[in-house]
Amino acid sequence: MAVNPFNLADGQRAERKLLITVAEWKETVGTSIQVTREILGTRTEDSSIDYNVDIETTTDIRGNNYTDVNKSQPQQEFGTYLVLGGSKLGPKLNDIRKRNALSELSQFTIYVITAYIGNATDGYEAERHTKCTISYESLGGDTNVNFPITIYLSNMDDTTTATAALGHAGIGTVDKLAEDFTFTLDV
């Protein structure tokens, strides 16, 4: 698979808003299943995906180092996740919190969209992680009610057996930068 360049001019920095995290979940409404999405990051000033790479380094008797990367457990913390009017994920998590239905916290699909790769015609590069966990950390604050959350990415896309067998996120593109995007897996 070709490595796609950044869609930026030489020396141009990517604005933070070009790295987008989207939470998606399914709910049964009547007899139909409704898919809901929320773009995360409203009123968040700083948030990064931490990959938590587990590294093991050994040194042989000649002094050479050998480094193994055993695993990566990516997570993203939203230290500011305010209780906001119009939010969809907030009420969903609050409902789970009230019912203490902890297993439901691991039923989210997360898209990580890198809008600094790709374009409106061919789509923007994105990853899809299924069965991700979103945990709420606390509820309260000072002036406004804060409900900080942490997202634990699964490194897994069980949407198709092909991607599930690979043991990593589904890699593909989204057709547009809007909440009703369509994700297409790379073939």
Add this chain to the structure above:
Amino acid sequence: MDKNEAVIQYLLQCSQIQDNPLFFNFLDAKDDNKQFITVANDKRLNKTYIDGSVLRRYTFTIVDFRSVTYQAMVKTAGYPNENFEEFLDVQGIVDWIEEQNDNRNYPNFGTDCIIEEIRTLTDNPVLNGVDSNITPPLAKYSISIQIDYLDISKKLFH
């Protein structure tokens, strides 16, 4: 909508302002005339969010001219002191702003702006000075007001 126009429309809901002429930037200073001026204007605060939205602050000042009297306070009922009465009237604008904020009644800055708060910088009008060279002498009161709002026009995802 232009923010200055939005604020003027908003201020005209206030009874203390409705009853007297309101000017923008320039006026003929006389009793009961009010001037709406922009001071710090509209600026970006150092808060940019990861979704591309930005917290901004719009600041303006209302200047209110009131005639003054050099009569001492009289305790007798029915003889109100003009200076005291005028001050209370100007104070009414400050109270009105606070009330609107409590009721979340804000100026209409358009769909790309979400207003968070409107508040006066002081709890009372500031007396900037008195011009005694004219008749009647005029006191100049000012009230600085700031509006914090979220500008979502640069947000990538809507």
